[in-house]
Amino acid sequence: MTITIRRASSLGETKLGDAALRCHFSFRDALDGRHVHDGRLRVVNAGVLPEGGAFALGPEENIDILTWCGHGDLSATVEGFEPQTLEAGSLHAVSTASGVSKLVWASEAGATFLQFWFLPDLEGGEPTQETRPAFPALEDGAFRVLASGFPEDNSEDGEIVRDGAPVPLRGNARLLHADIRAGEGAAYGTRPDRDLYLVVVAGTVSLGATALSAGDAAAIAGVTEIIVMATATACVFLTDTSAT
16 A cells, blocks of 8 residues: 655645646646646646636646536536536536537636546547536435446436436546544545545545645555545545556
8 A cells, every 4th residue: 555645735836817726736837747647637726716716728638627616606618518507515527528629617706626637548529518516415424426437336327317426437437525524434445456546625534644634635556445534524535546
């Protein structure tokens, strides 16, 4: 097992439009040769948008971009799709596939957000967009799959989206979320050939003997299970991707 800790103070910083970003991996002018990606996870950016602020990306292709709204509100406008509105806890997903010329996120009242970029296993195809609202009733302290490229996680119906169903990814990957009460834990099982990346959004947690606070992260490899214990009520995200 290997665990590499990324403290919040070590993250890169940059501006994109009105958004102030804390970058876990190299992004735009926040270059970091030691932290370029984690397996098929290419970007993790923690962002803050001021009231009336916006930021844009594009053109982008062959990347799955997932944006989670932490506080406030976000609107997402993607070329070729209907605009979407995100409240706190909502998730917006775009698979850029063969190409999207422009993507814009804006906020009327101001917002915090996390954005994850996953590399797909196959390139090309038609772009897609999906949005999921927050489902607090489904949260029981365990990890919940928000997005997945694993067939067993996704509906076979295609046109029917069940409440709480994960957003489909085009790669063999997962994005998971957990709200953990103080003194309790969340476990996740995987394979030792997978790369995991844990991001603490709020609270404090322990990963074995390692303590992590809000803004910290940990890259984990060579494990079959992790247990994240909350020493103070915590919100965490976890990605599970193939190593290459």
